[in-house]
Structures are given as structure tokens and as C-alpha cells.
Amino acid sequence: MSGTRDIVITQTILDAKNINAWFGSVHAIRDISLPVEKNTVTAMIGPSGCGKSTFLRCLNRLHEEVAGARVEGQVLLSGEDIYGPGTDPVAIRRKIGMVFQKPNPFPSMSIFNNVAVGLRLAGMGNKALLAETVEKSLKQAALWNEVKDKLKAPGTSLSGGQQQRLCVARALAVNPPVLLMDEPTSALDPISTAKIEELLIELKKEVTVVIVTHNMQQAARISDRTAFFLLGELIEYDDTSRLFTNPRDKRTEDYITGRFG
Amino acid sequence: MERAIDLEIQKLKERILLMGGYVEKAIEEATQALIDREPERFEKVHEYETIINRSHIEVDEACLRLLARQSPLAADLRLIVAVIKINTDLERMGDQAVNISHNGKRYLERPPLKPLIDLPRMSQEVRVMVRAALDAFVKRDSVMAADVLQRDDSVDALKHHIFQELIAYMGKDPTTIEQALNLILIARNLERLGDHATNIAEDVIFAVTGKDVRHGAHNPSRRVAKPSGKAKT
Amino acid sequence: MVGLLIGCAILALFPLFSVFLYVCQQGLPGLHVNFFTSLPKPVGEVGGGMANAVLGSLILITLASLIGIPVGIATGVYLSEYGKTKLSMILRFCTELLAGVPSIIIGIFAYSLFVIPMGRFSSYAGGAALAVIMIPTVARTTEELLKLVPVHIREAGLALGISRWKVTLIIVLRGSLSGIMTGVMLGLARVTGETAPLLFTALGSQYWPRSLDQPIASLPVQIYTYAISPFEEWHQQAWTGALVLVLFVFILNLTTRMILKRHAPAKD
Numbered sequence: 001m002s003g004t005r006d007i008v009i010t011q012t013i014l015d016a017k018n019i020n021a022w023f024g025s026v027h028a029i030r031d032i033s034l035p036v037e038k039n040t041v042t043a044m045i046g047p048s049g050c051g052k053s054t055f056l057r058c059l060n061r062l063h064e065e066v067a068g069a070r071v072e073g074q075v076l077l078s079g080e081d082i083y084g085p086g087t088d089p090v091a092i093r094r095k096i097g098m099v100f101q102k103p104n105p106f107p108s109m110s111i112f113n114n115v116a117v118g119l120r121l122a123g124m125g126n127k128a129l130l131a132e133t134v135e136k137s138l139k140q141a142a143l144w145n146e147v148k149d150k151l152k153a154p155g156t157s158l159s160g161g162q163q164q165r166l167c168v169a170r171a172l173a174v175n176p177p178v179l180l181m182d183e184p185t186s187a188l189d190p191i192s193t194a195k196i197e198e199l200l201i202e203l204k205k206e207v208t209v210v211i212v213t214h215n216m217q218q219a220a221r222i223s224d225r226t227a228f229f230l231l232g233e234l235i236e237y238d239d240t241s242r243l244f245t246n247p248r249d250k251r252t253e254d255y256i257t258g259r260f261g
Numbered sequence: 262m263e264r265a266i267d268l269e270i271q272k273l274k275e276r277i278l279l280m281g282g283y284v285e286k287a288i289e290e291a292t293q294a295l296i297d298r299e300p301e302r303f304e305k306v307h308e309y310e311t312i313i314n315r316s317h318i319e320v321d322e323a324c325l326r327l328l329a330r331q332s333p334l335a336a337d338l339r340l341i342v343a344v345i346k347i348n349t350d351l352e353r354m355g356d357q358a359v360n361i362s363h364n365g366k367r368y369l370e371r372p373p374l375k376p377l378i379d380l381p382r383m384s385q386e387v388r389v390m391v392r393a394a395l396d397a398f399v400k401r402d403s404v405m406a407a408d409v410l411q412r413d414d415s416v417d418a419l420k421h422h423i424f425q426e427l428i429a430y431m432g433k434d435p436t437t438i439e440q441a442l443n444l445i446l447i448a449r450n451l452e453r454l455g456d457h458a459t460n461i462a463e464d465v466i467f468a469v470t471g472k473d474v475r476h477g478a479h480n481p482s483r484r485v486a487k488p489s490g491k492a493k494t
Numbered sequence: 495m496v497g498l499l500i501g502c503a504i505l506a507l508f509p510l511f512s513v514f515l516y517v518c519q520q521g522l523p524g525l526h527v528n529f530f531t532s533l534p535k536p537v538g539e540v541g542g543g544m545a546n547a548v549l550g551s552l553i554l555i556t557l558a559s560l561i562g563i564p565v566g567i568a569t570g571v572y573l574s575e576y577g578k579t580k581l582s583m584i585l586r587f588c589t590e591l592l593a594g595v596p597s598i599i600i601g602i603f604a605y606s607l608f609v610i611p612m613g614r615f616s617s618y619a620g621g622a623a624l625a626v627i628m629i630p631t632v633a634r635t636t637e638e639l640l641k642l643v644p645v646h647i648r649e650a651g652l653a654l655g656i657s658r659w660k661v662t663l664i665i666v667l668r669g670s671l672s673g674i675m676t677g678v679m680l681g682l683a684r685v686t687g688e689t690a691p692l693l694f695t696a697l698g699s700q701y702w703p704r705s706l707d708q709p710i711a712s713l714p715v716q717i718y719t720y721a722i723s724p725f726e727e728w729h730q731q732a733w734t735g736a737l738v739l740v741l742f743v744f745i746l747n748l749t750t751r752m753i754l755k756r757h758a759p760a761k762d
Contacts, residue, residue, distance in 0.1 A: 062653055067578060094655030104650045107643065107669035117664070118654040167650065174655060217332055244334050246471030256334045258264055 007225070007238055012076075013038040013208045014059065014096075014178055019073035021051075021058050023066065028054045030232045031073075036178075036225075041200055041209045043219035043240065046229035047255065052212045055229065056180050059210065060096040061089040077178065094122060097171030097207075101183040103163030105155030105170070111138075112151040114166055118174045133173055140206075141169035142199050161192025168199065172207070179203070181211040185218065197222050216256055220244045228252045266331045273323055273344055274399055280316045280351050281395040283309045285388050287358035288454060292384035295365040295447070296377055303362035313355035320348040336468070343468035347398065350457040350464075354391070357457070361450045368443040374430065380444065383419045383451045386412060390458035394465060403469040409462035410474075416455035423448040514740065521737030524730045529738070534700055534716075537725050544735050546702050547716035550617075551686065553703055554696060554712055557621025558685055562628030563678055567667075569629065570636020570674075575662050577637070586637075593630035600626050601691030609695060615709040620696030624688060628681040635677025639670040672754050679750035683743045689714035713739050 014036040021029035029051045036042050044052040057063040058071050061082060075082045082092045105114045115134045124130055134151075138144040143165040147158070155166055164184060171179060181200075185193040200209055200222050213219050219226050220240060227237040228249070236243060236252045247253045254260055287309035294302035324345050327333065333341050390412050397405035427441040463475050528543045535542030573586050604623035609615055643666050651661035667674070692698075697709035698719060713735050720732035 060653060062649060065649070065652055065658075090655050090657045092655075093653055098650075098653035100646050100650060100653075102644075102646055104644070104646045106647065106650070106665050108671070109665075109669070118656065121654075121656050121660060121664070170650075170654065180653075216334065220334070245338055247335050253335045257337050258266070 009035045009037045011038040012036065013078060014210070015074075015076040016055075016059065017074040017076065019055065019058050019071065019075065021054055021063055021072075022070045023054075024068040028232050029058065029071075032229075032232075032234045034227055034234060034237060036208060036210055038208050039204050039206075040224040041204050041211060041222050042225045042227065043223035044210065044212045044227045044229060045214075045216055045219050045255075046235075047260070048214075050229040051232040052227075052229045053182050054232075056182055056210060056212050059178075059180055060093050060098055062093070062098065064089070094118075094174050095176050096178045096180060097174065097176035098180045098182070099164070099167050099171055099184045102187050103160055103167055105158070105163050105166050107154075107156060109155055110152045111147050111155050111158070111166060114155040115169050115173045118170060122174060134169075137169040137173040138166075140172050140203065141165045142195065142202075143169055159192075161188050161195060164188060164192065164196060165199070168196070172203075177208060179207045179209050181209060183212055183214055186214060193218075216244075228255065230255070266327070266333060266337055269323070269327050269331065270337065270340060273320065273327070273341075276316060276320055276323070277344060277347060277351070278395055278399060280313060280320070280348070281391055283313050283316070284351050284354045284358070285391050287313070287355055288361070288384060288388055288391070288451075291358045291361040291365060292381060292451075294362070295368065296381055298369055298373070300366055300369045303366055306358050306362040310355040310359050313352060317348055317352040317355075320344065324348070336471075339468045339471060343398075343464040346464045347461050350460045354454055354457045357450045357454050361447050364443050364446045364450065368440060368447070371440055374437055374440040374444065377444075379419050379423050379426075380447060380451070383416060383423070383448065383455075386416050386419065387451055387454045387458060390416070390455060391461070394458050394461040397462065398465045398468070401465075401469045403466045406462040406465040406469070410459055413455050413459045416452060420448050420452040517733065517737050517740055520730075520733035521735075524734035525737060529731075529734055533702065534731070537723075537728070540727070542731070544711075544713065544716050544731060544738075546699065547711040547713045547735065548738065550696070550699070550703050550711040551713045553617055553706075553710060554620045554624055554692070555682060555686060557617060557706075558624035558628055559678075559682065560625075561622060562625035562681065562685075563632060565625070566629045566632025566678075566681070567636050567674065569633035571640060571662060571667065573633065573637040574640035575666075589630045589633050592626070593634065596690075597623075597627055597688050598690035598693075601694040604691060605694035612707065614707070615695060615697035617696060617703065617706040617708070617710045619694075620692050620710060620712070623691035623695045624685040627685050627688060627691065631681040631684060632674075632677050635680070636670075636674050639673040639677070640666055642673075643669060676750055676754060679746055683746050686743055686746070687714055687739060689718050693718075 012035045016032060016034045016036075019029055019032045019034075020027070032051075032055060034055075044056065046052045054063060058073075059075055061071075063069050063071055071083065073083070077092070077095060081087070082089075082096075105111075106117065109117065112131075112134055115137050116130055119130055119133055124133070135144060135148075138147060143162060146162060147153075147166075155163065158166060164187075168179075168184075185196050188196065197218065200211070203209060204224075211219075211223065223240045225237065226240045226243045228235045228243065228247075228251075230251055236247060236249045238248070243252065244256060247256060287306050290302060290309065291306045294300065294306075324341055327341055331337070390409050393405060393412070394409045397403070397409065424445060427445050430437045431441045460475075466472060466474050528541055529545070530543060530548060531545050532541065532543035533546055534544065569585065569589065573582055573589070576582060577586070601623050604619050604626065608619035608622060612619070647669070648661055648666060651665045652658065656664070692712050692715050696712055696715065698715040699709045699711040701711075703710045717732045717735040717739070720728040720735070723729070
């Protein structure tokens with residue numbers, strides 16, 4: 001118990017317990033435990049290669065899709081271990097959505113289909129319901145007004161910022177209780193970034209967001225809790241306002257004041 | 262590693278220190294002119310105050326620039342916030358020194374009421390507090406700053422003593438009221454100076470440790486136990 | 495300098511245009527409806543066409559596509575999506591090797607594999623030989639195109655709760671479909687003109703195709719047969735056949751390009 005401050009989590013929705021992860025023989029994540037509060041934005045910060053993205057990908061079992069990658073530990077989603085025996089990662093990923101660093105709408109798929117594809121493959125055949133959900137998701141992602149007249153246009157025809165919001169809508173369409181975001185604005189201009197950030201504040205009423213970001217100001221602006229990672233370890237996890245004004249660990253202090261990393 | 266912000270912070274510290282020096286001089290000059298009964302020296306206090314006021318604006322601007330451009334966090338952020346507050350305190354202290362000189366001028370227009378014993382001691386104590394608070398600031402020494410908080414008690418005690426004494430004078434002889442009031446006001450000015458020095462010391466403690474010790478908040482309530490997962494790190 | 499480059503480019507185009515012009519010049523006189531509707535006439539009789547060869551070629555190409563396209567695409571998908579195993583390394587090497595094997599050898603291969611056991615030349619054997627020639631082209635194009643789809647697109651699919659094979663099929667493959675079609679069309683264009691492998695497999699025929707296990711006529715073989723004959727009328731027919739073949743390949747390429755343009759994904 002060196003750096004982490006004890007914080008109260010009243011309603012844990014996602015609870016990572018003693019997560020260890022490897023790439024081949026490289027031990028990338030070292031025994032990290034991190035409970036995530038429901039309906040909050042939790043930010044993960046740290047220098048490049050500190051394992052924050054890897055840890056994020058452990059939370060929806062995406063890490064194991066990389067060749068040679070391995071995970072140990074538990075992640076409880078509303079009390080159920082997503083790494084439990086017989087658990088289907090595909091089903092898990094429907095409950096834990098993800099938005100990536102680069103906007104990545106599916107190529108040669110219309111805006112509508114980009115949002116609808118997850119639902120269709122999950123078995124939603126009702127066309128009216130499908131259209132309704134697509135509209136709702138696009139509205140949630142604050143994109144509806146910009147695309148409602150061109151739903152048949154390819155998703156890739158949108159601007160970068162719009163594409164990223166399309167990806168948010170796509171993830172939201174299957175109605176996941178948790179949304180993971182891996183540096184979702186690092187490829188966007190400041191205005192698009194501001195839109196995504198605004199969106200997150202709105203979204204957390206319905207979804208719990210875990211976001212990896214390189215931008216500390218962003219973490220400070222939008223998150224309720226912040227976790228600082230270094231060399232595969234969780235150094236400090238605290239209320240964002242406290243972590244950024246008065247970090248407990250020297251390493252956190254050095255990082256957020258730009259003394260290294 | 263030298264960061265861009267380090268140089269700016271260094272400059273800021275030097276400015277605050279210089280400003281504190283002028284505040285000290287202003288207090289000293291005001292009380293000394295009173296003790297030595299040389300009213301023309303009160304002019305000097307005004308000169309110091311003008312310098313302090315100019316510095317006040319410059320430090321504010323520098324802080325604003327720093328906040329806007331460097332987006333300081335953690336210790337840096339606390340330090341800038343502390344500087345902004347210390348800056349205000351120092352400016353007020355300049356005003357108080359001027360107030361002493363006004364009250365002193367009026368006092369010197371008539372014959373002295375009594376030999377001044379406690380007021381010089383009070384002035385001395387306050388100056389020590391200012392110097393110690395700013396030293397603590399530059400050295401990031403929270404123990405030294407905490408010491409300043411203790412000293413304020415003796416300043417308050419001196420003020421209390423002066424008040425009692427002068428009230429006794431006024432009770433016995435109503436013709437002394439005007440002169441006694443002038444001295445009471447000066448004691449009051451010095452007491453306020455001590456309070457400002459205390460504020461500075463509190464800001465230093467906040468900047469260094471992140472703890473808010475104002476208004477008796479010595480023990481800010483920390484949250485209690487986390488429910489799950491032993492926090493390994 | 496630029497002038498030199500333009501000169502070289504024109505030089506490279508020269509054979510294409512001269513071949514096309516010459517074939518047109520020689521073939522056009524014989525080009526009329528009969529060519530597509532009539533069977534070849536015996537030597538000495540006027541008229542007649544290559545209807546059976548045109549139809550035969552179409553049948554052979556269809557057969558080749560039915561085998562070659564699925565196998566080729568599947569191979570390409572395997573190489574791209576699961577391409578780090580030892581098996582796939584070997585497979586990739588073999589595919590490259592196969593692409594370099596002279597078509598006549600593939601003909602001999604199909605001959606020994608189909609013709610000898612079946613005891614006769616057949617459309618099956620011809621189609622199989624052409625399919626083998628198609629497979630490397632289709633597989634390599636598919637692999638290259640799928641590799642162009644960034645990893646994060648696949649991960650986006652996985653993260654949406656779509657199983658890996660569905661991601662491959664619905665997102666990755668469909669996203670590259672127009673590109674893969676080009677590969678297929680290129681493969682088709684190539685086998686359309688193949689003669690050598692058909693000599694040992696489909697053989698050729700002067701009649702309408704009757705059954706797939708019988709020898710069948712094809713344009714390239716028919717052209718070959720007529721071109722080496724001593725008869726002037728047959729030479730004329732061969733030229734016309736050549737023109738039809740060139741036009742077919744030309745149209746195939748053109749349609750591919752038009753389809754591609756219409757369905758091209760917007761660049762981001």
C-alpha cells in the first residue's frame with residue numbers, strides 16, 4: 001500500500017481484481033485491482049507503454065485476441081466474472097462497448113448499417129425497431145442532426161470527428177452498460193474533441209465510461225475518478241479533483257507536472 | 262529536469278520575496294517614524310506602498326499568464342493558487358502600513374500619551390512573521406510556516422494588552438481619548454498585519470502539503486475504506 | 495526528361511494498339527451474327543461460325559469460376575487472417591509457386607488427374623485446369639486486400655460482440671469486396687485466353703456441347719486449330735475468333751472498372 005488512496009465506491013459496476021496480463025513473455029500488467037463506480041467517467045492516464053490501454057482491453061476481453069497475449073485475474077461486471085469458466089467473450093463484448101483511438105467506421109457500410117450491424121448480428125430482425133434504435137443511438141452520440149438526411153451515405157464519407165461519434169453510436173446501439181474508450185480524441189481537432197467530451201458528460205447518466213487518455217487536461221475536465229499507471233502498475237487511483245491538485249504519490253506528481261513521461 | 266514552468270515559478274518566487282521585503286520595510290518605517298517622532302518619514306511608507314501596488318498587478322498578470330499557458334497541475338497548481346493569495350495579502354499589508362502612517366501622523370500632531378513599549382514589540386513580531394512566512398514559502402518548508410501560525414497568538418496577546426492599558430487611560434482621563442484611539446487603531450493595524458502573515462503561512466502549508474489548515478480545518482476528513490480489492494499498489 | 499518518360503510510355507502502349515488494330519483489321523470482315531450462331535462448316539463450305547466454341551468457353555470459364563473463386567478467396571482469407579502459422583507460410587509459398595507454373599504443365603497435371611482416370615477429355619478437366627490457374631491470382635489479391643484492412647477495424651467488430659469469423663466475413667471481406675472482384679476479373683481474363691491446358695483436357699469439338707463429361711470446344715483452342723490449318727477460310731475464322739476473344743477480355747476489364755468506380759468506398 002504505497003500510493004493509492006482509499007476511495008469510496010458506492011456502486012461498483014465493473015470490478016477488476018488482481019489483473020495480470022502478458023504479451024508473450026512480457027508482463028505488461030502487474031496485479032492491478034480497480035473498481036469502477038457506476039455512472040461515472042473513470043480516466044486512466046500514464047506515459048506511453050504504461051499498460052493503460054492493455055488494461056482497458058482486459059476489461060472487454062479484447063487483449064486475448066492479440067497473438068500470444070494472456071490474462072489472469074477477475075473482472076466482475078455487475079458481480080459476474082467475465083473471465084469465468086464457460087463465459088463467451090463475444091457475449092461479454094456486447095455488454096462492454098469500445099471506441100478506439102482512430103475513428104474506424106466499417107468500410108463500404110452506410111452510416112445506418114454501421115450503427116445497425118451490431119444489432120442485426122445480435123439477432124434484431126424487426127426493421128422498425130432497428131431504425132428506431134439506430135436513430136436513438138445517433139441522437140445519443142449527438143450525430144443525428146448532422147446525418148439524418150444521408151443515412152445511406154458511406155460511414156467513411158463523414159469528417160473525422162463525425163466518424164468518431166458514429167463509432168460511439170455504433171457502440172451504444174447494442175445498449176452496453178459500460179463503454180470503454182481508448183484515447184478517443186487523440187486523432188481529432190479541438191472542436192471535435194470538445195464535442196466528444198460534452199457527449200461523455202451527457203452519456204454517463206446512462207453508461208459507465210472508462211477512458212484512456214494521453215491528455216491530462218482532458219482527464220481533469222471530464223472524469224470523476226482518475227487512475228495513474230506506470231510500468232504496468234496502478235500507482236494511484238483517486239477522485240480526479242484530488243489527484244490533480246494533491247496527488248499522494250511522488251511519481252504521480254512528477255508525471256502530471258511534466259517532470260517525466 | 263528543468264521545465265519551462267520551473268523558470269517562471271522561480272521568477273514568481275523572487276517577485277513575491279521582493280514584494281515581501283518592501284512590506285517589511287513599510288511596516289518598519291511606519292512604526293519607527295512613530296517611535297522616533299519623525300512624521301516626515303511617513304512619506305517613505307507611501308513610496309513603498311506604490312512599489313507594492315505595482316508589484317501586485319504584475320504578479321497577478323504573471324499568474325494569469327502561467328495558468329493560461331502552462332496549465333499547471335498538482336504542486337505547481339497549488340503553488341500558483343497560493344501565490345495569487347499571498348500576493349493579495351501582501352498588497353493589503355502595504356495598505357495597512359499606510360494606515361499606520363495615517364494614524365501615526367495624527368498621533369504625532371499632539372504630545373505623546375505614554376512611552377511606546379508594546380507597539381514596537383508588536384511591530385517587531387509582525388515583521389518576523391512576514392519574513393518567516395515568506396522564507397517558508399521560498400524553501401517550501403511547512404514546519405516553518407506552522408511556526409508562524411503560533412506566533413500570531415503572541416501578536417494577538419500584545420494587542421489585547423495594549424487595548425486594556427489604553428482603555429484604562431481613557432477611563433481615568435477623557436482628554437486622552439483621542440490620542441489613545443490613535444494608538445488603538447495602530448495596534449489594530451498591526452494585528453491585521455499579523456493576520457495577513459498568518460494567511461500567507463496557511464497558503465504556504467497548502468502549497469507544500471496540499472492540506473487546507475484555514476479556519477481550524479486542521480484535519481480535513483478523508484474518505485474511509487474502499488469496499489473491494491486490496492489496493493496492492 | 496519528361497519527354498523521355500512519355501516516349502517510353504508510348505512505346506509500351508504501341509504493341510497493345512498495334513495488336514488490337516491488326517486483329518480488328520483481320521477479324522472484322524468475318525464478324526457477323528453467324529459467327530455466334532452457327533457451328534463450324536466442313537472445309538470447303540462457305541460460312542459457319544464458332545458458336546460452339548463461344549458457348550464452350552463460357553461453360554469452361556463458369557466451371558473454373560465455380561471452383562477457383564471460392565477456393566481462391568478462402569485461401570486468401572486464410573492467408574490474411576490466420577497467416578502466422580507454419581501451414582500458412584507453406585501455403586503462401588505454394589501459391590506463389592503455383593502462379594509461376596507454366597499453364598501447359600497445369601494442363602498435363604489436370605490431364606493425369608482427370609482425363610486418364612475418366613478415360614476421356616471433358617469440360618470438367620478443362621474447368622479444373624483453368625481453376626488451378628485462377629486460384630493463385632484470386633488468393634493473392636484477396637490476401638493483399640484483406641491485409642489492407644486495418645487491425646482496428648477488425649477489433650471494432652470484435653468489440654461490438656461479433657464473432658471472429660463473422661467479422662472476417664461481414665466486415666472485412668465485404669468491405670474489400672470490390673477490390674476482390676478486380677482480382678477475380680483479372681483471373682477470369684487470364685484464363686479466358688488460356689490454350690495450352692485446354693489442349694490436354696477439354697480437347698475441342700466441332701459440335702455443340704452436350705454433356706460436361708465430354709470434350710468441349712473453346713475459343714482459344716478453336717483459334718489455334720484453325721490458325722494452323724492450311725485453309726484460307728479457317729484463317730479468316732481464326733482472326734475473327736481472336737477479335738472476339740480480345741473484345742471479351744476488353745469488355746470484362748471495362749465492366750470491372752465501372753463496377754469498381756460505382757462502389758468505390760470514399761477515401762477518408
